[in-house]
Amino acid sequence: MRHPVLPTHLLQQARHYSPKKGTQRGVSLIEILIAVLVLAVGLLGVAALQANALKTNQSAVARSQAAMLAYLILDAMRANRDAAASGAYNLGSLDNPACTAPTASNLATSDQAYWLGKLKENLGDAACGAIRCTTASTATxxxxxxxxxxxxAGGSDTQRFDVATRL
Incomplete structure (x- = not known):
């Protein structure tokens, strides 16, 4: 039977082809080792990328926690607006935040102590906070x-988050 695509003389040559002894067949060990090396380098790159992503994700979580904790104390101050307007919630200075909680003797210092405790719990023992309220005419x-x-997390030693609002 004749092949529909190949001419007869090529078809006969293809039938009688036999590799010579000593010719290479299959994959050599060196090729396999190079493929494994390339795969290993690629996997190391993926692992480094994953580690870097975890560090930056941790930094983002800390910043989100700081925002949530800032709004926590601001909500407490809105609930006790008269004390906040009179400066009872002022804590530390903006240049030198307080790192130790005041002793709780009234609602304002109790809120401050709770807030600083939550700062240390969520952001680490080195976390500090400052509150500064000023009243001009009728606005605080x-x-x-x-x-x-x-x-x-790969950031600077001291990260800072500021929020200002009118009570």
Whole structure:
């Protein structure tokens, strides 16, 4: 039977083809080792990328926690607006935040102590916070500053989050 595509003389040559002894067939060991090496380098790159992603994700979580904790103390101050307007919630200074909780003797210092405890719980023992409220005419403006150590996540040693609002 004749092949529909190949001419007869090529078809006969293809039938009688036999590899010579000593010609290479299959894959050599060196080719396999090079493929494994390329695969290993690629997997190491993926592992490094994953580790870097985890570090930056941890830094983002800390920043989100700082925002949530800033709004926590601001909500407490809105609930006790008269004390906040009179400066009872002022804590530390914006340049030098307080790192130790005041002794709780009234609602404002109790809120501050709770807030600083939550800062240390969520952002680490090096976390500090400052609150500064000023009243001009009828408006009270409060600034909250949170500082924490972000060196473990690849950031700078001192990260800072500020939020200012009018009560």
């Amino acid at each position: 403006t409060c600034t909250v500053r949170i500082r924490w150590d972000d060196s473990r």
